[in-house]
Amino acid sequence: MRRTLSRRSFRAVGALTLAFTLAGTLSAVPAYADPGPNLKVTATVPDGRWLRDDTIPIDLTITNIGDATATEVKAQGSTYSGPYYGFDPNTWGELSHDGPGATFQAGESRTYRLTGRIWGAEAGNPVVRLDVATPADTDFGDNSVDVPVNVIPPETTERVAGQVYGDKNRDGQLTPGEELAGLKALVGGPGIPTELSVLTDAAGRFSFDAVPVGAIRVLYFRDDPDGWLFPEGDVMRLDGSGKYQNQSVQGRQPLEKDLQAKIAFDKARYAPGETAKVTVTLTNSGASPLSGLYATCGDPRGTDIDLKIPQEQWGAFGPAQAGTLAAGERLTLTLTGQVPEKAQYFGKTVLDCGFNGKTYLRGPWASAEAAVPGKRADSRGLAWVDKNRNYQPDDGEGLPNTTVTLSTKDHRLVSLAKTDAKGFVTFPNVAAGEYEFRAVGPWKAVHDSTIQHVAPPYGSEWWVQLEPR
Ligand SMILES: [Ca+2]
Ligand SMILES: [Ca+2]
Ligand SMILES: [Ca+2]
Incomplete structure (x- = not known):
């Protein structure tokens, strides 16, 4: 053991010296013997x-x-x-x-x-x-x-080319006559200081002959007068192998251009827990049939006061995503759902739905609301002026001792009160719902003068930012 150790340390220390003085000895001792x-x-x-x-x-x-x-x-x-x-x-x-x-x-x-x-x-x-x-x-x-570690030389370039069309008849492929000419095609990415750009020819073809290789290269289109939507954010990895010389790029019209959606409640007001009926009208005003359509409803504000429509009522327009509409067809769906108990604290129920298709982009939204009266509560908030322009109310920024009003959206006065020394005001015993706030005098709301008056325990104080008129 001792001998082995010392021989090992020899080797580790001065290989050149040892090679000179002990060459014969070392070659006589094979390493595997250790x-x-x-x-x-x-x-x-x-x-x-x-x-x-x-x-x-x-x-x-x-x-x-x-x-x-x-x-x-x-x-x-x-x-x-x-x-x-x-x-x-x-x-x-x-x-x-x-x-x-x-x-x-x-x-x-x-x-x-x-x-x-x-x-x-x-x-x-x-x-x-x-x-x-x-x-x-x-x-x-x-x-x-x-x-x-061998890499593709960074000065390597490759050709990127293809053809662009606008899928007018929504069949997912290039139909003669759909070629998009005169469109500006661009390629950019890290290490390309100025985007490369070409125009498509009469056949919708574009060609970049020498795009520098890189892991992130993006092809996109500009200056399209007809509002076609092209795939965005598709990353090309250019490694010199020439995989992107024959691209077929499909432009699509937004679905909202052809599909119109409307939602209507059958009554203006409901009691909490009541079954409400809504009519959803979908119209295909385009020249081509639409398929794979579906609706997605929800409450974008997360307040959970939306009418809950059981999925199966949507039929083919539900999770099956199989709704169809012929060109020019109008379809009416009658749906029912229970008005949530919580809706009375907000004074209303809503139905917000988006309509889309499996192969389409940007479908329409529709929404409707109905009153759910019942709850009343004091409505308290702050009227303030952002004197130091830091986008938040600070001490001394309340609008003091000023007469302020609450009105319905159709301008009927509901309550009148005066702000205190710090700009706070309480309108007593107001029905839950949506109101317009106004300050008497040379003041106007900076953003929105609408107040959502929500009864406890869901409500909170509101703020309205004002500026001189
Ligand atoms: Ca070893
Ligand atoms: Ca087509
Ligand atoms: Ca401020």
């Missing part, structure tokens, strides 16, 4: 057309070719030459120098996928040196490996 752990390391970059801005993996394989268990196995890596390659934090896992290290039984082999990126701007490819250590390795000569 008892003890012996880690051997190999590494490769997995096959791939790697780009300089990619996260590039390195597969590190560690094998214990010795005859004893290797403990406290740790690894590290650094850029040996070329642009700086930095390993991702936490990529080392159990091989980290901050931990206790890994254990390899004699004969055991494992591969670790390390990741990192090229951060340096220098030209060329990095060579990364990986070192693996265990305290009593019998041969350090195989514990280190150099891995070239």
Whole structure:
């Protein structure tokens, strides 16, 4: 044991000196004869057309070719030459120098996928040196490996081309006559300081002959007079392989252009818990049939006072997403739902629905509301003027001792009161609902003068910001 240790430390210390003086002796002693752990390391970059801005993996394989268990196995890596390659934090896992290290039984082999990126701007490819250590390795000569990290040269360019059409008849494909000519096509992305731009020809074709490679390249269109919607945010990964030379880009008209939606309650007011009936009218004013249509209803304000329509009442327009409307067709759906008890605290119930299609973009919204009278409560709030322009009410910004009014939306006066010294006001015993707030004098609301008066426990004080008229 002693002898083995001292021989090992010789090798670790001054290989050149030893090679000169002890060459004969060393060559006579084969490394595999040493008892003890012996880690051997190999590494490769997995096959791939790697780009300089990619996260590039390195597969590190560690094998214990010795005859004893290797403990406290740790690894590290650094850029040996070329642009700086930095390993991702936490990529080392159990091989980290901050931990206790890994254990390899004699004969055991494992591969670790390390990741990192090229951060340096220098030209060329990095060579990364990986070192693996265990305290009593019998041969350090195989514990280190150099891995070239080869990337597509950043000056590489490739052709990006295709054809654009506006899918007028909504059949999902290019129908003769749908080609979009004279459209501005652009390609941009990190490392392209000025977007490249071309115009489509009479056949709707566009071609960029030399787009620099990069992991994030985006194709988009501008200056379209007819309001076509094109796919947005589709990322092209250009790695020089020329995958994007034959693109078919579909423009779609927003569904809201062809589909009109209306919702109406059958009464102006309901009692809490009552079953309300609504009529939903859908009209296809376009020249092509619509299919795959569906409705999604909800309360965008999250107040939970919306009429709950059981899904099955929507039929094909429900979760099946199979509603159809022929060109010019008008369809009326009669639906019923229970008015939530909570609606009386807000003084109203609502139904807000969006209409969409599986293959369409931007469908219409429709909404309606009905009164649910019942609750009355004091309505208290603050009238304020943002004197220091920090978008929030501060001390001394209340509008004091001013007569203020509450009116219905059709301008009937409901209550009249005076603000206190700090700008607060209470309108007593007001029915829950929506009102207009006004301050008497040279004042007008900055944003909206509408007040949602909600009864306790759901209500809270409101603020109305005013400015000189
Ligand atoms: Ca070794
Ligand atoms: Ca078509
Ligand atoms: Ca302020």
